Amino acid sequence: MNPSRRRFLATTAAAAAGALLRPGGAFALPAWALPREFTAIRRNVGFFTMRGGTIGYLVNDGGVAVVDSQFPEQAQACIEGLNEQSGGRGVDVLLNTHHHGDHTGGNVAFRGVARQVVAHRQAAEHMRNPPGGSPPEDQLYPTMTFGDEWSADVGDERVHARFRGRAHTSGDAVITFERANVAHMGDLMFHMRHPVVDRAAGATLRGWMDVLQATVDAHDADTIYIFGHAGAELPVTGGADALLGFRNYLGAVLAFVEEQVNAGLGPEEITEMRGPLAGFEAYGPFGNPSARNALDVAVLEVTSGE
């Protein structure tokens, strides 16, 4: 990194820290100046937030692992902070939970930094050929892919990636730091907000419900989960209750649509009903019609009998 870039980041961090001291100051910051924030969770595992899907990290005496990469600017800030913690040891493994740009856009910053990049094979394929989009001009692609699971020791921690079926896309993995008992959910978890449902990339709401249940079943009551996204001002970590709450939301969307279909309404009529879902008012109204919205995908699933 050249010195001017280092200065820029230092200035950004200082400006961001100053802005946070003023009430509401953080909201006045442009996206590039958002504060970088490292939050320890347990046993050398923590999460990093700046802009994009939550990054998970592990820094212990024997190694460094990172889960997801946000965007290049944010990934660079994350790497700098991790280097401060690790003594500049680099990153043993970067894992991508799935292909979306707010989770993989920063991979390029890990070139020459991460010794290995790991993703589910379908996520890797979608990174190269994103359904309904095009890949970024420059990208650091996975160097290793897996079908059902992958695991490795990083220092005294065991990192385990597991694919449990189609959900938010057809390539979502849960990354578990087994000894810390912390699991990164990627976008399998949208906490208390409407999710993005990437139908073009193979999403299914029913499958998603199963994956959430199977994930809870595969962990225990003490597991702390890292969420890809959360509603405004809400925490990006939580317990099994949050996963089951989101599972209930997906079930409620499907049940609502089924009810409307049974009452004789057509797909267009149902898709137009975008008010808040009863029992889930805190999520707010559904977004504009789009094949990436839960309501629209629920209509497709229910009317196709999928």
Ligand SMILES: [Zn+2]
């Ligand atoms: Zn996503």
